[in-house]
Amino acid sequence: QVQLVESGGGLVKPGGSLRLSCAASGFTFSDYYMSWIRQAPGKGLEWVSYISDSSSNTNYADSVKGRFIISRDNVKNSLYLHMNSLRAEDTAIYYCARRRYWFDPWGQGTLVTVSS
């Protein structure tokens, strides 16, 4: 059964850093591109970033470019999102998802709250 489980969310002060993790199982992780997508409380979905299967290609939404870094470890079947210079507007549930030109499946999400 394909499963994605995020972790690492929490409360962080503005300007702080956080690393999110996504543990994948039930499929050959190294064969797939992966993405992070977020959802601010009560708001819609926002695509954040993607990484290719071999980590050779990445891209980011303008809102996080230069502050967030996506990475992966194909040995550990894990996806990461390194978030720096966090702002209040980064407060959201962060989902990891397996990516083609669509996103499926999604993890259950991890909540990041940026507040002083």
Next chain:
Amino acid sequence: QSALTQPASVSGSPGQSITISCTGTSSDIGTYNYVSWYQQHPGKAPKLMIYDVSRRPSGLSNRFSGSKSGNRASLTISGLQADDEADYYCSSYTSRNTWMFGGGTKLTVL
């Protein structure tokens, strides 16, 4: 980057059909057949319902269908059921090698 445009809400009675629209630009929906739709129940993760404009994932009910014309995509749900009540989001690949989502549509089953 502005989000794709969806109506904030739609409603229908059980057994009826509804259509949710999703309007983009020539840089996304108008150029690429990479439109997907997601269903999200409260407190849950989104679930893929339609991909590549009109394809259904294996096992998904054929009550759900998708289409596209120009810069506009649509999701149609026929034979409405109570469990269809949820938020629905469209998404499209863009010319910048990024993805955009719509603002979401709340479907109410009366």
